[in-house]
Each structure stands twice: as C-alpha cells, then as structure tokens.
Amino acid sequence: MSKLPVGTFINMGTILVGSLIGLMIKQVFPESISTITEQAVALGILIIGIQMSLKLPDELLAIFIFSLIIGGIFGEFLGVKDLLDSWELWIKNNFSLRNHPRFPEGFITAFILFCASPMTIVGAIEEGINGKRELLLIKALLDGVTAVALASIYGLSVLVAIFPMLLIQGGFTLLSVKSKGLFTKNVLAQISAVGGVLLIALSLKILLKADIAVANLLPALVVVVLLTGGFTKLKWKF
Numbered sequence: 001m002s003k004l005p006v007g008t009f010i011n012m013g014t015i016l017v018g019s020l021i022g023l024m025i026k027q028v029f030p031e032s033i034s035t036i037t038e039q040a041v042a043l044g045i046l047i048i049g050i051q052m053s054l055k056l057p058d059e060l061l062a063i064f065i066f067s068l069i070i071g072g073i074f075g076e077f078l079g080v081k082d083l084l085d086s087w088e089l090w091i092k093n094n095f096s097l098r099n100h101p102r103f104p105e106g107f108i109t110a111f112i113l114f115c116a117s118p119m120t121i122v123g124a125i126e127e128g129i130n131g132k133r134e135l136l137l138i139k140a141l142l143d144g145v146t147a148v149a150l151a152s153i154y155g156l157s158v159l160v161a162i163f164p165m166l167l168i169q170g171g172f173t174l175l176s177v178k179s180k181g182l183f184t185k186n187v188l189a190q191i192s193a194v195g196g197v198l199l200i201a202l203s204l205k206i207l208l209k210a211d212i213a214v215a216n217l218l219p220a221l222v223v224v225v226l227l228t229g230g231f232t233k234l235k236w237k238f
Contacts, residue, residue, distance in 0.1 A: 003177055005170035007127045007136030012162045014144030015114065019159040022151025029152060038153045038206060041146075045113070046203035052196025056189055063227050064193050070227075071194075071220025072213075081215040106154025108215055109202055110161035113150075114143055115168045116195030116221060124169045125183050128176030136169075186231075190224040 026034070056064055075081070085104060114120070119142075123135035150158040176183060198217055204210045 003174070005124070005127065005166075005173040007123065007133040007140070008166060008170040008173060010133075011114075011136060011140040011143060011169065012166060014140040015147045015162050015165075016159065018144035018147030019151040019156075022148040022153075022158065023155065025148065025152045026155065034153055037149060041149050041153065042203045042206035045109075045199050046207075049196040049199030049201075049203060052192045052199065054196075056193035057186075060186060060190055060193075060228065063231055064190060064224065067190070067194060067220045067224035067227055068197065068217065071223040072217050074219040074223065075213070075216030078219070080218055081213050103155070103157040104215075105205075106150065106157030107161055109154065109206075110147070110150055110158040111164055112195065112198050112202060112214070112218075113146060114161055114165045116191070116198060120165075120169050121172055121183070121188060121191050124172035125176040125188075128173040184228075187225055187228050190228045191221060194220050194224050 029037070119135055119139040123133075123139050126132045126135055147158055172183075198214060198220075201210075201212045201214045201217065205212050205214060
C-alpha cells in the first residue's frame, strides 16, 4: 500500500484542469452570466454548509460554539486575513495578477470548499488507513466541476488553492498512517460542522455582501480538533 497521498495528487489534477477550463470560459461569458453563476454557486455553497453543520450531535454543540469563538479570537490575534492579504499582494506583484481584484475572496472560497469538507478529511483518512481512494476520487470529480464555475468567477485564485489542499488533505493522509486513533467519529463530526458554518458565512458574504472576516475563523478548524479530543479524554476519565 502506497504511503503517498495519491488521491490528493489526482484531486489537484482535476482542479487544475477545471480551473483552466473556467479561465477560458471567463473570457467568453458576459458580466451578467458571471453574476448569475456566482449567485448560483453561493446558493449551492449555502445548502452544502447547512447540511454539513446539521450533522453535529447535540452533546458536541457547546464545544462547537467555543471552537468558533476561540478560533475567531486566534484568527484576529494572528491576523490570518492580513496574512492572506499580504500573500495576495506578493502573488500579484510577482505573477502579474494586478487585474484580479477578487483574488482573496476566490482563494478563501476555494480553500474552504476543497479543504474543509467532510469528503476531504474522511477521504484522506480512508486512504491513509485502508488505502481506499474511492471517496477522494469522487471528491476529485466534484472539485473539478466546481473549479470550472469558481475559476470563471474568481480567476486564478482558485488554482492557487491546490497548494494548501496538498498540505492539508495530503497531510491528513500521511498523519492517519501514523495516528489511526486520532480521528474519532466525534472529531470528524466537529470538523464537518465547523467547515459547514464557514461555508454558510462565505455564502452570506457573497450573496448579501456581509462584512464577515471568514479568513479569521479558519483557526477554528484546528481548535475544534483539540477541544473535542480533550473533551473525549475527560469523558472517559469520569
């Protein structure tokens, strides 16, 4: 059984192809088509986010809320949004992307969709533990189609999202090979719920132009794993 994240490499390839198709379509579509496509994608993201967040068991709700609060505080303290903005500026200056004003929005949207869904975590863990790639192959197909729509709206920022996906999704595969007991059912449910709320926040930001610092909430994905793991250990002790 290969220890390399082969499923993630395939996933990166489908997003690459989908993004290139989306960039070609972007040059053809008028502004009205781009607008309605963006709204359709945002509504789809909203439904996905609601489905993900509603799977959370009631007994984990308090940890979920605390994770969002603590993660948001950490995000503000660390300046995640500012970090992404500075990274965006560096990429624009070095890769001639000055004509892509929606780069941060597109990158964060693609990042959460590609990296924070249940299929990302469960699929990566299945590959690492059992060598099964079926779920990641389905995800790769879906991400490729999604990349077409996103790239036609946001441009190259969608393509850039494959690099953090390699680190996160591929990292989960490699980590699960070494730490099979870390990713319990509760941990996976919490990651899914937090990812779902981030998707809901993204959709509101797109549809209603809501002033939500979604990037600064990203640390909640890490905080929820730590808090859920700690809660599980305490529960077993008592």
